[in-house]
Amino acid sequence: xxxxxxxxxxxxxxxxxxxxxxxxxxxxxxxxxxxxxxxxxxxxxxxxxxxxxxxxxxxxxxxxxxxxxxxxxxxxxxxxxxxxxxxxxxxxxxxxxxxxxxxxxxxxxxxxxxxxxxxxxxxxxxxxxxxxxxxxxxxxxxxxxxxxxxxxxxxxxxxxxxxxxxxxxxxxxxxxxxxxxxxxxxxxxxxxxxxxxxxxxxxxxxxxxxxxxxxxxxxxxxxxxxxxxxxxxxxxxxxxxxxxxxxxxxxxxxxxxxxxxxxxxxxxxxxxxxxxxxxxxxxxxxxxxxxxxxxxxxxxxxxxxxxxxxxxxxxxxxxxxxxxxxxxxxxxxx
Amino acid sequence: xxxxxxxxxxxxxxxxxxxxxxxxxxxxxxxxxxxxxxxxxxxxxxxxxxxxxxxxxxxxxxxxxxxxxxxxxxxxxxxxxxxxxxxxxxxxxxxxxxxxxxxxxxxxxxxxxxxxxxxxxxxxxxxxxxxxxxxxxxxxxxxxxxxxxxxxxxxxxxxxxxxxxxxxxxxxxxxxxxxxxxxxxxxxxxxxxxxxxxxxxxxxxxxxxxxxxxxxxxxxxxxxxxxxxxxxxxxxxxxxxxxxxxxxx
Numbered sequence: 362x363x364x365x366x367x368x369x370x371x372x373x374x375x376x377x378x379x380x381x382x383x384x385x386x387x388x389x390x391x392x393x394x395x396x397x398x399x400x401x402x403x404x405x406x407x408x409x410x411x412x413x414x415x416x417x418x419x420x421x422x423x424x425x426x427x428x429x430x431x432x433x434x435x436x437x438x439x440x441x442x443x444x445x446x447x448x449x450x451x452x453x454x455x456x457x458x459x460x461x462x463x464x465x466x467x468x469x470x471x472x473x474x475x476x477x478x479x480x481x482x483x484x485x486x487x488x489x490x491x492x493x494x495x496x497x498x499x500x501x502x503x504x505x506x507x508x509x510x511x512x513x514x515x516x517x518x519x520x521x522x523x524x525x526x527x528x529x530x531x532x533x534x535x536x537x538x539x540x541x542x543x544x545x546x547x548x549x550x551x552x553x554x555x556x557x558x559x560x561x562x563x564x565x566x567x568x569x570x571x572x573x574x575x576x577x578x579x580x581x582x583x584x585x586x587x588x589x590x591x592x593x594x595x596x597x598x599x600x601x602x603x604x605x606x607x608x609x610x611x612x613x614x615x616x617x618x619x620x621x622x623x624x625x626x627x628x629x630x631x632x633x634x635x636x637x638x639x640x641x642x643x644x645x646x647x648x649x650x651x652x653x654x655x656x657x658x659x660x661x662x663x664x665x666x667x668x669x670x671x672x673x674x675x676x677x678x679x680x681x682x683x684x685x686x687x688x689x690x691x692x693x694x695x
Numbered sequence: 696x697x698x699x700x701x702x703x704x705x706x707x708x709x710x711x712x713x714x715x716x717x718x719x720x721x722x723x724x725x726x727x728x729x730x731x732x733x734x735x736x737x738x739x740x741x742x743x744x745x746x747x748x749x750x751x752x753x754x755x756x757x758x759x760x761x762x763x764x765x766x767x768x769x770x771x772x773x774x775x776x777x778x779x780x781x782x783x784x785x786x787x788x789x790x791x792x793x794x795x796x797x798x799x800x801x802x803x804x805x806x807x808x809x810x811x812x813x814x815x816x817x818x819x820x821x822x823x824x825x826x827x828x829x830x831x832x833x834x835x836x837x838x839x840x841x842x843x844x845x846x847x848x849x850x851x852x853x854x855x856x857x858x859x860x861x862x863x864x865x866x867x868x869x870x871x872x873x874x875x876x877x878x879x880x881x882x883x884x885x886x887x888x889x890x891x892x893x894x895x896x897x898x899x900x901x902x903x904x905x906x907x908x909x910x911x912x913x914x915x916x917x918x919x920x921x922x923x924x925x926x927x928x929x930x931x932x933x934x935x936x937x938x939x940x941x942x943x944x
Binding site for chain 1: 746
């Protein structure tokens with residue numbers, strides 16, 4: 362018998378005795394109306410379901426909120442209902458923010474893909490590490506293919522996002538975000554076609570042309586996102602200047618320091634860093650989009666970059682994307 | 696650990712869709728083989744199936760942790776049989792996912808000298824055991840609900856000469872066929888009133904044929920395995936689209 366099989370039997374043996382703890386409270390049956398009965402016309406409340414009553418456990422409020430959350434978090438329609446009904450605790454609110462349309466795993470795969478590309482590029486000149494380099498390249502190729510498959514339904518999400526952004530009140534934001542989402546949807550559709558061609562479903566597809574089209578749509582989407590970021594930065598800076606927080610004379614300047622040659626320019630230069638400090642989400646989004654920009658620019662031959670630099674930029678933008686998932690306050694809201 | 700579980704749960708719905716597509720490819724491949732389709736088409740379908748299988752392995756990379764967390768939650772249940780079935784079932788699922796991760800690393804070339812066949816057999820053994828425990832749980836809940844329904848029916852109907860309070864629920868009366876018909880109608884009533892239990896029972900039954908075939912315990916053929924896999928994936932998707940259909944805990 363191998364080690365694994367011994368572990369298997371020991372594991373189950375231990376779990377068997379752990380669960381037969383006779384100090385637990387006994388179960389009892391209770392008849393109660395089924396929670397989801399109103400969803401289906403055939404299950405009216407007059408027809409109660411028979412469910413086992415679990416004896417109440419002594420858990421704290423946040424723990425109960427988290428348990429309720431975990432039971433429905435992987436259900437797409439239940440997620441919206443959960444978001445409306447979540448109350449109170451910061452942990453439950455944070456977890457609710459995580460229930461977004463974009464897959465969190467996709468970002469992790471993207472980060473791993475670019476990290477593998479970066480490692481392969483860094484080790485490319487080491488003759489003794491050829492096997493390791495080939496492993497990194499294989500991992501990168503597999504992750505890239507897996508991500509393409511995983512993105513198969515995302516064009517619809519992007520279309521829905523475009524419909525939502527078309528209802529924004531600010532005209533500049535409405536234009537930028539709608540254009541960005543529409544271009545992202547078109548990019549994802551081209552990406553899906555490329556996946557189908559790679560999987561052998563569309564063998565006659567011209568991969569070069571569709572790849573160039575995908576890169577163009579991706580580039581346009583990033584440019585519109587960057588335009589939105591620039592607009593928000595400008596608006597933020599102007600608002601701070603109008604509020605009078607930045608005056609020509611700087612109170613924090615030391616009395617010994619020389620006076621500013623162009624006080625207005627000096628004030629503007631200081632205005633931007635202060636605005637960034639108060640809105641980190643905006644800065645992160647701008648950095649993320651700027652990093653991502655290098656990839657389509659290289660693929661279209663507009664601005665060639667070193668493969669290592671491309672991998673680094675991709676990794677940085679993926680890490681920023683993961684950070685916005687883990688800390689929802691760092692995510693820029695439209 | 697809670698944040699990892701939340702992080703991981705986002706991809707479950709897509710993994711189920713890809714699973715349905717993979718088993719649809721298996722079924723399609725069998726149909727094309729039986730229908731005498733061209734080799735190129737069959738090769739395309741099998742390549743697509745292999746690609747989806749590898750992607751699913753990639754998506755399942757974090758599922759061991761989620762299964763262990765589920766086992767930690769299940770250990771606090773008050774009902775001892777449910778506690779046993781669910782905890783041990785989740786632990787076996789965790790071991791199945793761990794073996795699956797090793798298989799993925801072996802296919803990727805990250806781990807050298809991984810005996811694919813041996814690790815595949817191990818993973819299916821854990822999967823089979825987890826399914827048997829899930830089915831045991833379903834049968835147990837069904838039994839409790841049938842007992843309750845039978846007691847409710849006995850309380851509503853007037854007491855007859857033949858039935859007495861001391862009669863055990865499983866005691867076979869003089870007319871076995873009438874008794875059997877009664878039990879079957881009771882079973883149908885209970886399953887009709889509890890669609891989550893019915894769905895879970897069907898799903899686990901369909902899934903059971905997959906490891907039974909792969910471990911050569913009960914070979915059923917590629918087509919049947921594909922059909923069962925597709926059916927169980929569609930039922931799982933139904934529980935995601937309609938959350939009230941998911942059997943809790």
